[in-house]
Amino acid sequence: MGKSKRNSPKPGGNRAERLAERRAALEQAAQTNTRPFEGLAAECDLVALREFVPSATAELPLVPGVAAERPVVLATVLPGAVSALVRAGEPPTGYVGVQVQHQGADPGADLAAGILWTQSAEPGDSLSSVESVAGGPRLADVIDPAAALDLTVHQDFDWWVPEGVDPDPQVAATIEQAKQAIMPSARLALGAETVGAAWWVDAGDKAHIRWVRPEDEDALMLALARLHANGGLHLGEGSRFAGSFRTHGLLVPVFDLDPEQHPDELVAPAIEFDARLAEALASDEPTTAAERRSRDGLRSRQVTLR
Template identity: 80%
Template sequence: MGKSKRNSPKPGGNRAQRLAERRAALEQAAQAVTRPFEGLAAECDLVALQEFVPSATATLKLVAGAGAERPVVLGTVLPGAVAALVRAGDEPTGYVGAQVQYRGADPSADLAASILWTQSAEPGDSLSDPAAVAGGPRLTEVIDPGADLDITVHQDFDWWVPAGVEPDPQVAATIEQARQAIMPSARLAVGPDAIGAPWWVDAGEKAHLRWVRPESEDALMLALARVHAAGGLGLGEGSRFAGSFRTHGVLVPVFDLDRERHADEWIKPAMEFGVRLAEALASDAPLSSDERRSRDGLRSRQVTLR
Protein backbone atom coordinates (compact mmCIF):
# COMPACT_ATOMS: atom_id res chain seq x y z
CA MET A 1 0.00 0.00 0.00
CA GLY A 2 1.16 3.52 -0.71
CA LYS A 3 2.27 5.78 2.10
CA SER A 4 -0.41 8.10 3.47
CA LYS A 5 0.01 11.73 2.43
CA ARG A 6 -2.09 13.09 5.30
CA ASN A 7 0.90 14.47 7.16
CA SER A 8 2.96 15.38 4.12
CA PRO A 9 3.93 19.07 3.79
CA LYS A 10 1.47 20.97 1.61
CA PRO A 11 2.60 23.37 -1.09
CA GLY A 12 2.20 27.08 -0.65
CA GLY A 13 4.56 27.87 2.22
CA ASN A 14 4.54 27.63 5.98
CA ARG A 15 1.08 27.16 7.52
CA ALA A 16 1.84 29.41 10.50
CA GLN A 17 2.91 32.16 8.12
CA ARG A 18 -0.29 31.82 6.11
CA LEU A 19 -2.37 32.00 9.28
CA ALA A 20 -0.49 35.09 10.43
CA GLU A 21 -1.09 36.78 7.07
CA ARG A 22 -4.77 35.89 7.26
CA ARG A 23 -5.05 37.33 10.79
CA ALA A 24 -3.29 40.51 9.66
CA ALA A 25 -5.72 40.87 6.75
CA LEU A 26 -8.71 40.39 9.06
CA GLU A 27 -7.33 42.93 11.54
CA GLN A 28 -6.84 45.48 8.76
CA ALA A 29 -10.39 44.88 7.53
CA ALA A 30 -11.70 45.36 11.07
CA GLN A 31 -9.84 48.67 11.37
CA ALA A 32 -11.05 49.96 8.01
CA VAL A 33 -13.16 53.10 8.20
CA THR A 34 -16.58 52.31 6.77
CA ARG A 35 -17.33 55.78 5.38
CA PRO A 36 -14.03 57.67 5.17
CA PHE A 37 -15.28 60.83 3.44
CA GLU A 38 -18.40 61.38 5.51
CA GLY A 39 -18.83 65.01 6.55
CA LEU A 40 -17.34 66.40 3.34
CA ALA A 41 -19.53 68.18 0.79
CA ALA A 42 -17.40 66.54 -1.90
CA GLU A 43 -17.84 63.03 -0.47
CA CYS A 44 -19.54 61.52 -3.52
CA ASP A 45 -17.04 62.93 -6.01
CA LEU A 46 -14.13 61.81 -3.81
CA VAL A 47 -15.54 58.27 -3.87
CA ALA A 48 -15.84 58.42 -7.67
CA LEU A 49 -12.30 59.75 -8.10
CA GLN A 50 -10.93 56.98 -5.88
CA GLU A 51 -12.86 54.14 -7.45
CA PHE A 52 -13.58 54.53 -11.15
CA VAL A 53 -12.84 57.92 -12.78
CA PRO A 54 -9.86 57.42 -15.12
CA SER A 55 -8.33 60.89 -15.36
CA ALA A 56 -9.37 64.06 -13.55
CA THR A 57 -7.89 66.81 -11.39
CA ALA A 58 -9.21 69.28 -8.83
CA THR A 59 -7.42 72.01 -6.88
CA LEU A 60 -8.18 71.50 -3.20
CA LYS A 61 -9.40 74.31 -0.95
CA LEU A 62 -7.18 73.96 2.10
CA VAL A 63 -8.13 74.93 5.65
CA ALA A 64 -6.24 78.00 6.87
CA GLY A 65 -3.87 77.19 9.70
CA ALA A 66 -3.83 73.44 9.04
CA GLY A 67 -0.16 73.56 8.08
CA ALA A 68 -0.90 73.54 4.37
CA GLU A 69 0.15 76.68 2.49
CA ARG A 70 1.46 75.32 -0.85
CA PRO A 71 -1.21 74.76 -3.56
CA VAL A 72 -2.35 71.14 -3.76
CA VAL A 73 -4.06 69.39 -6.68
CA LEU A 74 -5.91 66.11 -6.29
CA GLY A 75 -5.46 63.80 -9.26
CA THR A 76 -7.11 60.46 -9.92
CA VAL A 77 -3.77 58.73 -10.39
CA LEU A 78 -0.20 60.01 -10.46
CA PRO A 79 2.77 58.53 -12.34
CA GLY A 80 3.70 55.21 -10.77
CA ALA A 81 0.49 55.38 -8.67
CA VAL A 82 2.45 57.26 -5.99
CA ALA A 83 0.58 58.91 -3.12
CA ALA A 84 1.99 62.39 -3.72
CA LEU A 85 4.64 64.44 -5.47
CA VAL A 86 5.80 68.04 -5.63
CA ARG A 87 6.15 69.64 -9.03
CA ALA A 88 8.91 72.21 -9.43
CA GLY A 89 8.18 75.68 -10.83
CA ASP A 90 8.01 79.32 -9.88
CA GLU A 91 5.38 78.26 -7.35
CA PRO A 92 5.95 74.59 -6.38
CA THR A 93 2.67 72.67 -6.41
CA GLY A 94 1.78 69.53 -4.51
CA TYR A 95 -0.10 66.72 -6.21
CA VAL A 96 -1.87 63.93 -4.31
CA GLY A 97 -3.27 60.78 -5.87
CA ALA A 98 -6.71 59.32 -5.23
CA GLN A 99 -5.90 55.93 -6.75
CA VAL A 100 -2.69 54.75 -5.13
CA GLN A 101 -0.46 51.72 -4.98
CA TYR A 102 -0.72 51.43 -1.19
CA ARG A 103 -3.99 52.17 0.62
CA GLY A 104 -4.41 52.11 4.39
CA ALA A 105 -7.45 51.47 6.56
CA ASP A 106 -8.60 55.11 6.31
CA PRO A 107 -8.31 56.75 2.87
CA SER A 108 -9.28 60.08 4.43
CA ALA A 109 -6.26 59.98 6.78
CA ASP A 110 -4.03 58.82 3.91
CA LEU A 111 -5.01 61.80 1.77
CA ALA A 112 -4.56 64.19 4.69
CA ALA A 113 -1.07 62.81 5.36
CA SER A 114 -0.19 63.12 1.67
CA ILE A 115 -1.38 66.74 1.53
CA LEU A 116 0.65 67.70 4.58
CA TRP A 117 3.73 65.90 3.19
CA THR A 118 3.62 68.10 0.06
CA GLN A 119 4.06 71.20 2.20
CA SER A 120 7.59 70.37 3.33
CA ALA A 121 8.84 68.08 0.55
CA GLU A 122 11.38 69.35 -1.94
CA PRO A 123 10.33 69.97 -5.56
CA GLY A 124 10.87 66.77 -7.51
CA ASP A 125 10.26 64.51 -4.50
CA SER A 126 7.56 61.83 -4.52
CA LEU A 127 5.85 59.79 -1.79
CA SER A 128 5.00 56.12 -2.34
CA ASP A 129 3.18 55.39 0.93
CA PRO A 130 1.60 58.15 3.05
CA ALA A 131 1.79 55.96 6.19
CA ALA A 132 -0.97 57.88 7.95
CA VAL A 133 -0.57 57.88 11.73
CA ALA A 134 -3.44 56.41 13.75
CA GLY A 135 -5.32 59.26 15.35
CA GLY A 136 -3.65 61.75 13.03
CA PRO A 137 -5.42 64.41 10.94
CA ARG A 138 -8.16 63.39 8.54
CA LEU A 139 -9.29 65.12 5.38
CA THR A 140 -11.99 67.14 7.18
CA GLU A 141 -9.19 68.84 9.15
CA VAL A 142 -7.04 69.69 6.13
CA ILE A 143 -9.47 70.75 3.37
CA ASP A 144 -12.61 72.88 3.63
CA PRO A 145 -15.34 70.33 4.46
CA GLY A 146 -18.05 72.53 2.97
CA ALA A 147 -16.39 73.04 -0.41
CA ASP A 148 -17.34 71.10 -3.52
CA LEU A 149 -14.63 70.03 -5.94
CA ASP A 150 -14.13 72.03 -9.12
CA ILE A 151 -13.21 69.01 -11.23
CA THR A 152 -11.49 69.05 -14.61
CA VAL A 153 -12.02 65.79 -16.48
CA HIS A 154 -9.23 64.77 -18.86
CA GLN A 155 -9.29 62.31 -21.73
CA ASP A 156 -5.53 61.78 -21.45
CA PHE A 157 -2.69 62.09 -18.93
CA ASP A 158 -0.89 65.07 -20.44
CA TRP A 159 -1.40 66.87 -17.13
CA TRP A 160 1.32 64.64 -15.69
CA VAL A 161 3.83 66.98 -17.36
CA PRO A 162 3.86 70.79 -16.84
CA ALA A 163 2.63 72.84 -19.80
CA GLY A 164 5.43 73.77 -22.17
CA VAL A 165 7.73 70.99 -20.95
CA GLU A 166 8.79 68.29 -23.41
CA PRO A 167 8.78 64.92 -21.58
CA ASP A 168 11.65 62.53 -22.09
CA PRO A 169 10.91 59.52 -24.35
CA GLN A 170 10.27 57.11 -21.47
CA VAL A 171 7.76 59.42 -19.79
CA ALA A 172 6.11 60.17 -23.16
CA ALA A 173 5.74 56.44 -23.82
CA THR A 174 4.16 55.92 -20.38
CA ILE A 175 1.68 58.74 -20.98
CA GLU A 176 0.76 57.34 -24.38
CA GLN A 177 0.26 53.85 -22.95
CA ALA A 178 -2.00 55.25 -20.23
CA ARG A 179 -3.93 57.33 -22.78
CA GLN A 180 -4.70 54.28 -24.91
CA ALA A 181 -6.21 52.49 -21.91
CA ILE A 182 -8.38 55.40 -20.79
CA MET A 183 -12.18 55.27 -21.00
CA PRO A 184 -13.89 58.53 -22.01
CA SER A 185 -15.67 59.95 -18.96
CA ALA A 186 -17.74 62.96 -17.94
CA ARG A 187 -19.23 64.40 -14.76
CA LEU A 188 -22.86 65.14 -15.66
CA ALA A 189 -23.96 68.67 -14.78
CA VAL A 190 -27.45 67.85 -13.53
CA GLY A 191 -28.10 71.12 -11.71
CA PRO A 192 -26.96 72.90 -8.53
CA ASP A 193 -29.57 71.15 -6.38
CA ALA A 194 -28.74 67.63 -7.57
CA ILE A 195 -27.75 65.11 -4.92
CA GLY A 196 -24.66 62.96 -5.27
CA ALA A 197 -22.25 62.60 -8.16
CA PRO A 198 -23.45 61.20 -11.52
CA TRP A 199 -20.57 60.03 -13.74
CA TRP A 200 -20.88 58.85 -17.34
CA VAL A 201 -18.27 56.54 -18.86
CA ASP A 202 -17.90 54.90 -22.27
CA ALA A 203 -16.70 51.41 -21.39
CA GLY A 204 -16.44 50.13 -24.96
CA GLU A 205 -19.38 47.86 -25.75
CA LYS A 206 -21.74 50.09 -23.80
CA ALA A 207 -21.73 53.23 -21.72
CA HIS A 208 -22.69 53.51 -18.06
CA LEU A 209 -23.98 56.09 -15.62
CA ARG A 210 -22.64 55.53 -12.10
CA TRP A 211 -24.42 57.80 -9.65
CA VAL A 212 -22.69 57.96 -6.27
CA ARG A 213 -25.33 58.73 -3.64
CA PRO A 214 -24.89 60.05 -0.06
CA GLU A 215 -28.09 58.64 1.47
CA SER A 216 -28.07 55.70 3.86
CA GLU A 217 -28.28 52.39 2.02
CA ASP A 218 -31.61 51.44 3.56
CA ALA A 219 -33.26 54.75 2.67
CA LEU A 220 -31.91 54.67 -0.87
CA MET A 221 -32.96 51.05 -1.44
CA LEU A 222 -36.52 51.83 -0.32
CA ALA A 223 -36.65 54.82 -2.67
CA LEU A 224 -35.26 52.83 -5.61
CA ALA A 225 -37.85 50.14 -4.92
CA ARG A 226 -40.66 52.71 -5.01
CA VAL A 227 -39.38 54.13 -8.29
CA HIS A 228 -38.93 50.66 -9.79
CA ALA A 229 -42.44 49.54 -8.83
CA ALA A 230 -43.82 52.68 -10.48
CA GLY A 231 -41.93 51.87 -13.70
CA GLY A 232 -39.53 54.80 -13.41
CA LEU A 233 -36.22 53.10 -12.67
CA GLY A 234 -34.47 54.10 -15.86
CA LEU A 235 -33.29 57.03 -17.94
CA GLY A 236 -35.62 56.47 -20.87
CA GLU A 237 -34.98 54.85 -24.22
CA GLY A 238 -31.56 53.30 -24.59
CA SER A 239 -31.06 52.82 -20.84
CA ARG A 240 -31.39 49.98 -18.36
CA PHE A 241 -30.90 49.82 -14.60
CA ALA A 242 -28.00 47.38 -14.16
CA GLY A 243 -27.76 47.18 -10.36
CA SER A 244 -25.74 48.91 -7.67
CA PHE A 245 -22.53 48.52 -5.73
CA ARG A 246 -21.35 49.60 -2.30
CA THR A 247 -18.04 51.32 -1.74
CA HIS A 248 -16.66 53.64 0.95
CA GLY A 249 -19.93 53.29 2.87
CA VAL A 250 -22.19 54.62 0.10
CA LEU A 251 -24.34 53.06 -2.60
CA VAL A 252 -23.78 53.60 -6.32
CA PRO A 253 -26.71 52.82 -8.67
CA VAL A 254 -25.53 51.90 -12.17
CA PHE A 255 -27.34 52.30 -15.49
CA ASP A 256 -26.34 50.75 -18.81
CA LEU A 257 -26.63 53.30 -21.62
CA ASP A 258 -26.60 53.42 -25.39
CA ARG A 259 -23.03 54.49 -26.14
CA GLU A 260 -24.06 56.05 -29.45
CA ARG A 261 -25.54 58.95 -27.52
CA HIS A 262 -23.28 61.74 -26.24
CA ALA A 263 -22.87 62.16 -22.49
CA ASP A 264 -24.73 65.49 -22.54
CA GLU A 265 -27.79 63.75 -24.00
CA TRP A 266 -28.24 61.95 -20.68
CA ILE A 267 -28.32 65.10 -18.55
CA LYS A 268 -32.07 65.77 -18.94
CA PRO A 269 -33.09 62.11 -18.34
CA ALA A 270 -30.80 62.02 -15.31
CA MET A 271 -32.37 65.20 -13.90
CA GLU A 272 -35.84 63.72 -14.37
CA PHE A 273 -34.79 60.53 -12.63
CA GLY A 274 -33.32 62.61 -9.81
CA VAL A 275 -36.70 64.26 -9.27
CA ARG A 276 -38.47 60.87 -9.14
CA LEU A 277 -35.92 59.55 -6.69
CA ALA A 278 -36.17 62.64 -4.45
CA GLU A 279 -39.96 62.23 -4.28
CA ALA A 280 -39.54 58.57 -3.34
CA LEU A 281 -36.96 59.44 -0.68
CA ALA A 282 -39.41 61.93 0.85
CA SER A 283 -42.17 59.29 1.20
CA ASP A 284 -42.66 57.57 4.54
CA ALA A 285 -45.61 55.41 3.45
CA PRO A 286 -45.32 51.65 4.09
CA LEU A 287 -44.08 49.68 1.09
CA SER A 288 -46.73 48.03 -1.05
CA SER A 289 -46.38 44.36 -2.00
CA ASP A 290 -45.04 45.38 -5.42
CA GLU A 291 -42.53 47.72 -3.81
CA ARG A 292 -41.35 45.00 -1.42
CA ARG A 293 -40.79 42.64 -4.35
CA SER A 294 -38.87 45.38 -6.12
CA ARG A 295 -36.71 45.97 -3.03
CA ASP A 296 -35.84 42.28 -2.71
CA GLY A 297 -34.99 42.07 -6.40
CA LEU A 298 -32.77 45.16 -6.28
CA ARG A 299 -30.91 43.90 -3.22
CA SER A 300 -30.07 40.67 -5.01
CA ARG A 301 -28.23 42.73 -7.66
CA GLN A 302 -25.90 44.48 -5.21
CA VAL A 303 -22.17 43.92 -4.95
CA THR A 304 -19.52 45.39 -2.63
CA LEU A 305 -16.20 46.81 -3.79
CA ARG A 306 -13.34 46.29 -1.33
Protein backbone atom coordinates (compact mmCIF):
# COMPACT_ATOMS: atom_id res chain seq x y z
CA MET A 1 0.00 0.00 0.00
CA GLY A 2 1.15 3.55 -0.66
CA LYS A 3 1.99 5.99 2.09
CA SER A 4 -0.68 8.25 3.53
CA LYS A 5 -0.87 11.64 1.79
CA ARG A 6 -2.41 13.33 4.82
CA ASN A 7 0.65 15.47 5.40
CA SER A 8 1.57 16.00 1.74
CA PRO A 9 1.46 19.60 0.43
CA LYS A 10 -1.77 20.36 -1.35
CA PRO A 11 -1.73 21.80 -4.87
CA GLY A 12 -1.44 25.57 -4.83
CA GLY A 13 0.36 25.77 -1.48
CA ASN A 14 -1.04 25.89 2.04
CA ARG A 15 -3.83 28.13 3.23
CA ALA A 16 -1.49 30.84 4.54
CA GLU A 17 0.28 31.04 1.19
CA ARG A 18 -2.99 31.26 -0.69
CA LEU A 19 -4.22 34.04 1.61
CA ALA A 20 -0.95 35.93 1.13
CA GLU A 21 -1.26 35.63 -2.66
CA ARG A 22 -4.85 36.84 -2.48
CA ARG A 23 -3.88 39.84 -0.34
CA ALA A 24 -1.07 40.70 -2.77
CA ALA A 25 -3.50 40.55 -5.70
CA LEU A 26 -5.99 42.78 -3.88
CA GLU A 27 -3.25 45.28 -3.00
CA GLN A 28 -2.13 45.40 -6.62
CA ALA A 29 -5.70 45.94 -7.79
CA ALA A 30 -6.11 48.75 -5.25
CA GLN A 31 -2.98 50.47 -6.56
CA THR A 32 -4.06 50.21 -10.21
CA ASN A 33 -5.12 53.47 -11.78
CA THR A 34 -8.44 52.54 -13.37
CA ARG A 35 -8.49 55.70 -15.55
CA PRO A 36 -4.80 56.39 -16.23
CA PHE A 37 -5.25 59.02 -18.96
CA GLU A 38 -8.00 61.07 -17.28
CA GLY A 39 -7.67 64.83 -17.70
CA LEU A 40 -5.82 64.61 -21.02
CA ALA A 41 -7.39 65.88 -24.24
CA ALA A 42 -5.87 62.81 -25.91
CA GLU A 43 -7.40 60.37 -23.40
CA CYS A 44 -9.73 58.59 -25.84
CA ASP A 45 -7.05 58.17 -28.49
CA LEU A 46 -4.52 56.94 -25.91
CA VAL A 47 -6.99 54.26 -24.83
CA ALA A 48 -7.58 53.26 -28.46
CA LEU A 49 -3.86 53.12 -29.24
CA ARG A 50 -3.21 51.00 -26.19
CA GLU A 51 -6.06 48.56 -26.70
CA PHE A 52 -6.79 47.91 -30.36
CA VAL A 53 -5.11 50.18 -32.94
CA PRO A 54 -2.46 48.05 -34.73
CA SER A 55 0.02 50.62 -36.02
CA ALA A 56 0.10 54.37 -35.42
CA THR A 57 2.53 57.06 -34.31
CA ALA A 58 2.38 60.65 -33.09
CA GLU A 59 5.01 63.11 -31.96
CA LEU A 60 4.17 63.99 -28.38
CA PRO A 61 3.50 67.60 -27.32
CA LEU A 62 6.05 67.75 -24.51
CA VAL A 63 5.73 70.46 -21.88
CA PRO A 64 8.51 73.08 -21.74
CA GLY A 65 11.47 71.90 -19.73
CA VAL A 66 11.03 68.18 -20.41
CA ALA A 67 12.72 67.76 -23.78
CA ALA A 68 16.48 68.28 -23.99
CA GLU A 69 16.10 69.22 -27.66
CA ARG A 70 15.08 65.62 -28.28
CA PRO A 71 11.59 64.86 -29.68
CA VAL A 72 9.60 61.86 -28.51
CA VAL A 73 7.26 59.80 -30.68
CA LEU A 74 4.40 57.79 -29.21
CA ALA A 75 3.87 54.43 -30.95
CA THR A 76 1.31 51.69 -30.61
CA VAL A 77 3.99 49.00 -30.41
CA LEU A 78 7.77 49.02 -30.79
CA PRO A 79 10.01 46.16 -31.96
CA GLY A 80 10.01 43.47 -29.31
CA ALA A 81 7.15 45.30 -27.54
CA VAL A 82 9.75 47.26 -25.54
CA SER A 83 8.69 50.26 -23.51
CA ALA A 84 11.04 52.78 -25.09
CA LEU A 85 14.04 53.23 -27.36
CA VAL A 86 16.20 55.99 -28.77
CA ARG A 87 16.92 56.20 -32.48
CA ALA A 88 20.10 57.88 -33.72
CA GLY A 89 19.80 61.10 -35.69
CA GLU A 90 20.31 64.84 -35.47
CA PRO A 91 18.85 65.19 -32.96
CA PRO A 92 18.23 61.66 -31.63
CA THR A 93 14.54 60.74 -31.37
CA GLY A 94 12.92 58.95 -28.47
CA TYR A 95 10.13 56.43 -28.98
CA VAL A 96 7.70 55.15 -26.34
CA GLY A 97 5.23 52.31 -26.84
CA VAL A 98 1.79 51.87 -25.32
CA GLN A 99 1.40 48.16 -26.15
CA VAL A 100 4.17 46.64 -24.05
CA GLN A 101 5.30 43.29 -22.66
CA HIS A 102 5.03 44.31 -19.01
CA GLN A 103 2.21 46.51 -17.74
CA GLY A 104 2.48 48.44 -14.48
CA ALA A 105 -0.32 49.61 -12.19
CA ASP A 106 -0.46 53.04 -13.84
CA PRO A 107 0.12 52.99 -17.62
CA GLY A 108 0.01 56.79 -17.80
CA ALA A 109 2.75 57.25 -15.21
CA ASP A 110 4.76 54.46 -16.86
CA LEU A 111 4.58 56.37 -20.15
CA ALA A 112 5.82 59.49 -18.37
CA ALA A 113 8.77 57.54 -16.96
CA GLY A 114 9.56 56.15 -20.42
CA ILE A 115 9.46 59.63 -21.98
CA LEU A 116 11.88 60.97 -19.37
CA TRP A 117 14.19 57.98 -19.91
CA THR A 118 14.49 58.81 -23.61
CA GLN A 119 15.90 62.23 -22.79
CA SER A 120 19.12 60.85 -21.30
CA ALA A 121 19.52 57.42 -22.92
CA GLU A 122 22.12 56.85 -25.61
CA PRO A 123 21.08 56.43 -29.26
CA GLY A 124 20.59 52.73 -29.91
CA ASP A 125 19.50 52.00 -26.32
CA SER A 126 16.16 50.35 -25.60
CA LEU A 127 14.19 49.86 -22.39
CA SER A 128 12.43 46.52 -22.13
CA SER A 129 10.11 47.60 -19.34
CA VAL A 130 9.50 50.57 -17.10
CA GLU A 131 7.45 50.92 -13.95
CA SER A 132 6.78 54.30 -12.42
CA VAL A 133 7.33 54.98 -8.74
CA ALA A 134 4.70 56.28 -6.34
CA GLY A 135 4.74 60.07 -6.30
CA GLY A 136 6.69 60.26 -9.56
CA PRO A 137 5.80 62.36 -12.61
CA ARG A 138 2.36 61.81 -14.15
CA LEU A 139 1.75 61.88 -17.87
CA ALA A 140 0.06 65.29 -17.53
CA ASP A 141 3.33 66.58 -16.01
CA VAL A 142 5.26 65.55 -19.12
CA ILE A 143 2.96 66.23 -22.09
CA ASP A 144 0.60 69.13 -22.69
CA PRO A 145 -2.72 67.93 -21.22
CA ALA A 146 -4.73 70.23 -23.49
CA ALA A 147 -3.16 69.05 -26.76
CA ALA A 148 -4.66 66.44 -29.06
CA LEU A 149 -2.44 63.90 -30.81
CA ASP A 150 -1.47 64.53 -34.42
CA LEU A 151 -1.72 60.87 -35.42
CA THR A 152 -0.27 59.05 -38.38
CA VAL A 153 -2.01 55.72 -38.93
CA HIS A 154 0.12 53.10 -40.69
CA GLN A 155 -0.99 49.96 -42.52
CA ASP A 156 2.34 48.23 -41.89
CA PHE A 157 5.37 48.36 -39.56
CA ASP A 158 7.95 49.63 -42.05
CA TRP A 159 8.47 52.64 -39.77
CA TRP A 160 10.26 50.30 -37.34
CA VAL A 161 13.34 50.74 -39.54
CA PRO A 162 14.77 54.24 -40.14
CA GLU A 163 14.55 55.48 -43.71
CA GLY A 164 17.59 54.51 -45.76
CA VAL A 165 18.58 51.65 -43.43
CA ASP A 166 18.45 48.05 -44.63
CA PRO A 167 17.07 45.81 -41.87
CA ASP A 168 18.76 42.52 -41.08
CA PRO A 169 16.91 39.42 -42.38
CA GLN A 170 15.35 38.56 -39.02
CA VAL A 171 13.90 42.05 -38.56
CA ALA A 172 12.69 42.11 -42.16
CA ALA A 173 10.95 38.76 -41.64
CA THR A 174 9.28 40.02 -38.45
CA ILE A 175 8.01 43.15 -40.21
CA GLU A 176 6.66 41.09 -43.11
CA GLN A 177 4.92 38.68 -40.74
CA ALA A 178 3.34 41.57 -38.84
CA LYS A 179 2.28 43.18 -42.12
CA GLN A 180 0.41 40.02 -43.15
CA ALA A 181 -1.51 39.98 -39.87
CA ILE A 182 -2.40 43.67 -39.61
CA MET A 183 -6.02 44.73 -40.10
CA PRO A 184 -6.57 47.97 -42.05
CA SER A 185 -7.52 50.73 -39.61
CA ALA A 186 -8.41 54.42 -39.71
CA ARG A 187 -9.49 57.14 -37.32
CA LEU A 188 -12.66 58.85 -38.54
CA ALA A 189 -12.08 62.58 -39.05
CA LEU A 190 -15.30 63.80 -37.47
CA GLY A 191 -14.34 67.37 -36.62
CA ALA A 192 -13.94 69.26 -33.37
CA GLU A 193 -17.66 69.22 -32.51
CA THR A 194 -17.81 65.45 -32.01
CA VAL A 195 -16.75 63.73 -28.79
CA GLY A 196 -14.36 60.87 -28.20
CA ALA A 197 -12.39 58.88 -30.75
CA ALA A 198 -14.06 56.73 -33.43
CA TRP A 199 -11.80 54.09 -35.01
CA TRP A 200 -12.70 51.98 -38.06
CA VAL A 201 -11.17 48.56 -38.67
CA ASP A 202 -11.64 46.07 -41.50
CA ALA A 203 -11.77 42.65 -39.84
CA GLY A 204 -12.29 40.73 -43.08
CA ASP A 205 -15.84 39.38 -43.07
CA LYS A 206 -17.11 42.61 -41.52
CA ALA A 207 -15.89 46.03 -40.47
CA HIS A 208 -16.33 47.72 -37.11
CA ILE A 209 -16.36 51.13 -35.52
CA ARG A 210 -15.00 51.18 -31.97
CA TRP A 211 -15.85 54.56 -30.49
CA VAL A 212 -14.02 55.43 -27.28
CA ARG A 213 -16.23 57.78 -25.26
CA PRO A 214 -15.22 60.03 -22.33
CA GLU A 215 -18.62 60.33 -20.65
CA ASP A 216 -19.62 58.85 -17.30
CA GLU A 217 -20.49 55.21 -17.94
CA ASP A 218 -23.95 55.26 -16.33
CA ALA A 219 -24.98 58.43 -18.17
CA LEU A 220 -23.66 57.09 -21.46
CA MET A 221 -25.38 53.74 -21.01
CA LEU A 222 -28.70 55.46 -20.35
CA ALA A 223 -28.26 57.64 -23.45
CA LEU A 224 -27.47 54.59 -25.58
CA ALA A 225 -30.57 52.88 -24.16
CA ARG A 226 -32.74 55.88 -25.09
CA LEU A 227 -31.43 55.72 -28.65
CA HIS A 228 -31.90 51.95 -28.81
CA ALA A 229 -35.51 52.18 -27.64
CA ASN A 230 -36.21 54.84 -30.27
CA GLY A 231 -34.41 53.13 -33.16
CA GLY A 232 -31.51 55.58 -33.23
CA LEU A 233 -28.64 53.34 -32.10
CA HIS A 234 -26.92 52.91 -35.47
CA LEU A 235 -24.44 54.48 -37.88
CA GLY A 236 -26.63 54.47 -40.94
CA GLU A 237 -27.94 51.81 -43.29
CA GLY A 238 -26.22 48.44 -42.98
CA SER A 239 -24.81 49.15 -39.52
CA ARG A 240 -25.68 47.35 -36.29
CA PHE A 241 -24.86 48.06 -32.65
CA ALA A 242 -22.78 45.06 -31.57
CA GLY A 243 -22.26 45.87 -27.88
CA SER A 244 -19.71 47.68 -25.77
CA PHE A 245 -16.66 47.09 -23.64
CA ARG A 246 -15.04 49.09 -20.87
CA THR A 247 -11.33 49.64 -20.55
CA HIS A 248 -9.14 52.12 -18.67
CA GLY A 249 -12.24 53.64 -17.10
CA LEU A 250 -14.02 54.38 -20.38
CA LEU A 251 -16.89 52.78 -22.27
CA VAL A 252 -16.38 51.82 -25.92
CA PRO A 253 -19.52 51.23 -28.03
CA VAL A 254 -18.95 48.95 -31.02
CA PHE A 255 -20.85 48.93 -34.32
CA ASP A 256 -20.77 46.29 -37.05
CA LEU A 257 -20.59 47.70 -40.59
CA ASP A 258 -20.68 46.73 -44.22
CA PRO A 259 -17.01 45.95 -45.07
CA GLU A 260 -17.55 47.42 -48.54
CA GLN A 261 -18.03 50.88 -47.09
CA HIS A 262 -15.03 53.20 -47.18
CA PRO A 263 -14.30 54.95 -43.85
CA ASP A 264 -15.01 58.33 -45.47
CA GLU A 265 -18.58 57.16 -46.16
CA LEU A 266 -19.13 56.74 -42.43
CA VAL A 267 -18.23 60.28 -41.44
CA ALA A 268 -21.67 61.83 -42.02
CA PRO A 269 -23.62 58.99 -40.29
CA ALA A 270 -21.19 59.12 -37.36
CA ILE A 271 -21.63 62.88 -36.93
CA GLU A 272 -25.40 62.42 -37.01
CA PHE A 273 -25.16 59.67 -34.40
CA ASP A 274 -23.00 61.85 -32.17
CA ALA A 275 -25.63 64.61 -32.33
CA ARG A 276 -28.40 62.15 -31.41
CA LEU A 277 -26.31 60.84 -28.55
CA ALA A 278 -25.57 64.35 -27.25
CA GLU A 279 -29.30 65.07 -27.22
CA ALA A 280 -29.98 61.83 -25.33
CA LEU A 281 -27.22 62.65 -22.84
CA ALA A 282 -28.77 66.05 -22.18
CA SER A 283 -32.28 64.65 -21.65
CA ASP A 284 -33.68 64.72 -18.12
CA GLU A 285 -36.92 62.97 -19.04
CA PRO A 286 -37.89 60.01 -16.82
CA THR A 287 -36.89 56.69 -18.35
CA THR A 288 -39.63 54.70 -20.01
CA ALA A 289 -40.17 50.97 -19.58
CA ALA A 290 -38.78 50.39 -23.07
CA GLU A 291 -35.65 52.41 -22.26
CA ARG A 292 -35.11 50.48 -19.03
CA ARG A 293 -35.41 47.19 -20.90
CA SER A 294 -32.96 48.45 -23.49
CA ARG A 295 -30.48 49.49 -20.79
CA ASP A 296 -30.68 46.07 -19.13
CA GLY A 297 -30.13 44.39 -22.48
CA LEU A 298 -27.17 46.61 -23.37
CA ARG A 299 -25.54 46.03 -19.98
CA SER A 300 -25.83 42.28 -20.39
CA ARG A 301 -23.68 42.51 -23.54
CA GLN A 302 -20.86 44.48 -21.89
CA VAL A 303 -17.39 43.06 -21.33
CA THR A 304 -14.43 44.50 -19.44
CA LEU A 305 -10.86 44.49 -20.78
CA ARG A 306 -8.13 44.54 -18.13
